[in-house]
Amino acid sequence: MALAGDPAIGAALAGLxxxxxxxxxxxxxxxAGGHAVETPRGTFYGSNLTPDPEHGLGAWGFDDFRRAMREGRAPxxxxxxxxxxYTSFTNLTDEDLGHLWAFLQTLEPVARPDQPHEGIPPRWQLQVFRWRAFHEGPEPLDRGAYLGTAVGHCRECHSPRTWIGRIRTRHELEGGHAPFTVAPAIDPEALAGWSADDLDTLFTLGMSPDGDFPGGGMSRIVDEGTAKLSDADRAALIAWLKGG
Ligand code: HEC
Ligand code: HEC
Known part of the structure; x- marks a missing residue:
């Protein structure tokens, strides 16, 4: 595929x-990798995504990247x-994967080796998981749902989970609770008192109608993600939130 990715669009997608x-x-x-993703099934370390040829993605082509994001498989x-x-990112279009890839090429290469995961289950459990819970995309989604679910992962923080950490899919966006991320409900009912303009102010300036500046992981999602989207994309995301 001919690559015509725009790194600025890729940066906003990466932020979201x-x-x-x-x-x-x-x-x-x-x-350069190394953040610990702690789960009840082990601790996983995000890998080095800089263009370093040995420890990062420097030796990868776009097709390797697309396969990682779409199929959840290494080269x-x-x-x-x-x-x-990747269970969400599988729904990214080739076009947006091209933008993300173009953005990743602009990063400074860092020679930092990947950290091995700790306390992880045997690999056959991964095969069972993929067989039962992974549906390779891209699934057609309207733009707002696409931004909120294929790229964004609003539900990861804003949904209740079962004790093993699985999202309660019938209660998506109804608020996250301890011991997982604590985040308010943002389903249409919870946002009934917010106008589209209120949400636009939150998603551009980071300020809510009562003058608060949401913290937690949210300020970063705003600064690096929603604030950098085009006006049309931000409006689509808001319409998706308001409409459920
Ligand atoms: C919730 C944490 C999390 C988020 C968000 C996340 N990743 Fe990752 N990513 C990981 C982990 C953990 C691995 C290692 C998976 C493994 O080893 O099986 C990984 C692996 C990868 C790999 C494979 C790298 C390699 O060397 O094989 C790529 C490519 C990647 N991520 C790209 C992305 C992109 C692009 C985004 C944003 C659009 C993203 N990731 C968002 C946690 C995350
Ligand atoms: C990393 C976790 C995380 C992610 C991902 C995340 N949020 Fe949040 N969000 C929070 C937290 C925590 C708060 C509350 C912060 C506070 O009160 O200081 C919040 C607050 C909000 C609020 C204000 C709600 C209120 O009642 O004040 C809205 C709206 C919102 N998030 C929408 C979104 C959308 C849309 C996405 C996806 C594009 C998203 N969030 C992704 C953690 C997250």
């Missing part, structure tokens, strides 16, 4: 997708753990 948060160690060089064919949310 929260890639940097999982792919940067606390206090470590940006995008050598092994499957990735779903701590890498």
């Amino acid at each position: 997708g929260g890639c940097a948060a999982c792919h940067t160690a606390d206090g470590g060089p940006p995008w 050598d064919g092994h499957a990735y753990w779903p701590a890498f949310p």
Whole structure:
């Protein structure tokens, strides 16, 4: 496929997708990997996504990247753990994958080796998971749902989970609770008092109608994601939130 990716569009998609948060160690060089994703099934470390030829993606072509995001498979064919949310990213279009890839090429290469995952289940459990819970995309979605679910992962923080950590799909966006991320409900009912303009102000300036500046992981999603979207894309995301 001819690559005509725009790194600026890729940067906004990456911001909405929260890639940097999982792919940067606390206090470590940006995008060079090492953030611990703690789950009840082990601790997974985001990998080095910089163009370093040995430790990052420097030796990859676009097709390797597309396969990782769409199929959840490495260039050598092994499957990735779903701590890498390819279960959502599988729905990204080739065009947007091209923008993301163009953006990743602009990063500074960092020679930081990947950290091995800890306490993980045997690999056959991954095969069972993929067989039961992974549906390879891209599934056609309207633009707002696409931004909120294929790229964004609003539901990851804003939904209640079962004790093993699986999202309660029938209660998506109804609020996250401890011991997982604590985040308010943002389903249409919870947002009934917010106008589209209120949401647009939150998603551009980070300010809510009562003058609060939401913190938690949200300020980063705003600064690096929603605030960098085109006006049309932000309006589509808001329409999706309001309409359920
Ligand atoms: C919730 C945390 C999380 C988020 C968000 C996330 N990743 Fe990852 N990613 C991971 C983990 C963990 C792995 C390692 C998976 C494995 O080893 O099986 C990974 C692996 C990858 C790989 C494979 C790298 C390699 O060397 O094989 C790519 C490519 C990737 N992620 C790209 C992205 C992009 C692009 C985004 C944003 C659109 C993103 N990731 C968002 C956690 C995350
Ligand atoms: C990393 C976790 C995380 C992700 C991902 C995330 N949020 Fe949030 N969000 C939060 C937290 C935590 C708060 C509350 C912050 C506070 O009160 O200081 C919040 C607040 C909000 C609020 C304000 C709600 C209120 O009642 O004040 C809205 C609206 C919102 N998020 C929408 C979204 C949308 C849309 C997405 C996806 C594009 C998203 N969030 C992704 C964690 C997250």
